[in-house]
Amino acid sequence: MALRLYNTLSGKIEEFQTLQKNQVRMYACGPTVYDYGHIGNFRTFVAVDILHRFLEQSGYTVQHVMNITDVDDKIIRNSSREGVPVQTYTAKYEKAFLEDTLLLNIAQPKLARATEHIPEMAEFIAKLEAKGFVYRTEDGSYYFRIAKFPAYGKLSKKDFGGMQDGARVDVDEYEKDSARDFAVWKAPKPGEASWETSIGPGRPGWHIECSVMSMEELGETFDLHAGGEDLIFPHHENEIAQSEAYSGKPFARFWFHPRFLLVEGEKMSKSAGNFYTLRDLVLKGHKPSSIRYLLASVPYSTQLNFTFDGLKQAEVSVDRLRNFRLRLTSGQFPAGANPEMTKLAQETTDRMRAALEDDLNTPQAQAAIFDMARTANAAFDSGAVKQDDVPALLGALDKFNEIFAVLRDDDAPKIKSIAEWAKAEGRDISQELLGLLQSDALSDEQVNGKLAEMEAARKARNFPVSDAIRKELTAAGILVENTKDGVRWRRK
């Protein structure tokens, strides 16, 4: 079997195929760095990351490029309002974005910054102009002539054939030949950032950077292009027009568009008061792993309802799997092997693979691992898990984690950097976050020392002392479990 993916271009689920065997070349639209990333942004980036990880798990080498849009109207407006150069302004948010992706265990793609490719964009536009796809207006802007590109609309399934260019043309854009034509290059305006180039001064239009950078990094035709569903039109439609007009060849073969999320059942918006950046959530005391898990719990192809209740549930779910893993790594098992367990691990791995191959059905993959955990936990209790079964079970869990990336107990160190940032920015830090930070306060040695004391007290049946120590450790975010095989612990 192979991965079957919904392709926006064909409007169908298709078998994913690459141009070169075992190699994927993909381009994902990244952030416009004008503010901190919100959870909607990260829903998209997590979805793309899951695709990336599953492709690697499937044996592909993945060449993954992501743009950083570091010049646009909003950036120019905000930076001038703050009185700082564009680069200073964008550097801050780019840094924050990259830290955020680390928080969520998003594998880092190769980055391509718009402002570092301005000369190439100018050349690209010059060639399009030479081919007649682009025209220059009196003020020095350049527009793409949609009428020259009959396939326009094939991605968004819009029919522009019957469109009449009416008299209803935007006042600012009176020079365009057709209202539908879009800017590939914007003439400079007083006080705005602009670049001197071979086609004159100005700055790039919104779409040109992606055409230029993706083709530069991945070739004129590559395997997959991703971005939020809102980018289908006009952004990706325009990219296709520019790129295919330029090269005369098909641009990306697969188009991957994660759907939007809702927050508490409603559209996320600042005015509705349900707008959250990733950092907002962390400051409220939510773990990055819970957030990632929740974002991955609904297929990318359907809308996700992001709720705080769901976030709590996600944390408990992740804990369950972490506990299961702890049992596997710290337990003592009778010698030998139980074929049932090996079979269970294999079936689980197969189920997860089949689920993900089915257009990345993440909840079914999760169901498979939970089924395994339940069955294996029951087998644990009855002593039916043997030494030789452990690697197989752990292996299935690892396969799961290669995709979902939530099982490491590393939330506390990650949160620490956010807490420091919050302090520097003068943001409020919740009690919950302070509590989470606690779990990193004691070193492994200190924890083990306390545990030794506790065990000694328990052996002496000095329960008041052992209970006091347990309480102390719990307060420090350490979960202690006493089992018949001895004591084990992990950071909550």
Add this chain to the structure above:
RNA sequence: GGACGGGUAGCCAAGUGGUAAGGCAUCGGCCUGCAAAGCCGAUCAUCAUGGGUUCGAUUCCCAUCCCGUCCUCCA
């Protein structure tokens, strides 16, 4: 208004032409010095509403209501 996607238990949700995964929550039990973790059992779904097709629909078709995305710069 047009195009498209969705409405499944208290919550998040998968899925199917033959009455429905998984997680969370709730209740009871087992285990346990306590706790934690785990297991077992139970409760919980007329699958938005109204029609139609069919031996049979939650799954296909139509209508209605609701939600979301896009219809030029929002992931």
